[in-house]
Amino acid sequence: IDADASFATASAPAPASTFSVETTAWTIADVPAYYEGPIDLGTSASGEKYECLLRDGRFGMAGQTIALAAQTATSGGPRALKDIGDVDAIAERLVQGENAKSRGNAAAVVRGTSTRVDASGVEYYGVEYEKTVLGARRVVALTLALTLDATTGASTLYTLTIEQRAKDFDDDIEAMRGVGRAFRVAAR
Numbered sequence: 001i002d003a004d005a006s007f008a009t010a011s012a013p014a015p016a017s018t019f020s021v022e023t024t025a026w027t028i029a030d031v032p033a034y035y036e037g038p039i040d041l042g043t044s045a046s047g048e049k050y051e052c053l054l055r056d057g058r059f060g061m062a063g064q065t066i067a068l069a070a071q072t073a074t075s076g077g078p079r080a081l082k083d084i085g086d087v088d089a090i091a092e093r094l095v096q097g098e099n100a101k102s103r104g105n106a107a108a109v110v111r112g113t114s115t116r117v118d119a120s121g122v123e124y125y126g127v128e129y130e131k132t133v134l135g136a137r138r139v140v141a142l143t144l145a146l147t148l149d150a151t152t153g154a155s156t157l158y159t160l161t162i163e164q165r166a167k168d169f170d171d172d173i174e175a176m177r178g179v180g181r182a183f184r185v186a187a188r
Contacts, residue, residue, distance in 0.1 A: 020182075021052055026158060028068060029182035032175050034058050035066060056164070064164040066179060070156050077155040080123065081146050084157075087113040087125040090144070098131050106131040111139065120187040122147065126180055130166055137166035143180040149188045158185050 017033035037054035041047030049069055056064035078084050085093070091110045098108035114126035125144040130137055143160040160183045162169075162176055169176055 021054070023051075025070075025156075025186055026051070026068065027182075027184045028052060028054075028066065028160065028179065029184070030175070030178045031066060032172065032179075034061075037066075051158075061168070064168060065162075067161045067163075069159045069161070071159075072154055072156045074152070074154045078146060078157070079148055079155060081125055081144060084146075087115050087127065090125060091127045091129065094127060094140075094142070095129050095131075098129070102131075106133070108132075116181070118184060122185055122187050124183070126177075139164055139166050139169040139176075141169070141176060141180055143183045145183070145185045147185055147188045156185075156188075 018030045019033060019035075020027060020029040020031065021038055022028075031054060034057055035054045036057035037052070039053045039055060041050060041053060050067050051070050052066075052068040054066040055062050081087075084090065091113050095108040095110055098106040102108075108129055108131035111128040111130055112126075113128070116124050116126070118124070122145055125142075127142045127144070128139060130139050132138070139162075141162040145158045145160075146155055147158070148155045160180060162179060164176065
């Protein structure tokens, strides 16, 4: 898999109008102001799944989302991202999963991967892939991070997912990649 060099190393300025959503555990930052949220999902199945959901507020764009999910393993879980695989292997598994679910109709392909480590030592994997949904190409950009609670040994895997139509993602590629680069989890 060829990692797009600009994906791996670019440090573009944030869009002129952005906002952040912060908790003590994580921060989603540099979100373009045309996104709305966080959306209150209440006690729905989606509310159980997501820590945070933002949606594109422009007319006809509500299916374009930024979502954060967290999964905690109390014991026996991964201790680092490398325990679930290297970034390229994870990207391939994601694409294979999309193609298996759709019996190949998704025609999913990896666009690029990246890794980074923040100042507190938390490692992040970035994965971008493209797939077909109902005849339209979409881009899914994920940023994965894992924290380990030193007291309990529990690990939490955070997955920030940006999903947009391919043309919209490409038209605003640096802003969308900027959201992934600005995502932070607190070291525990």
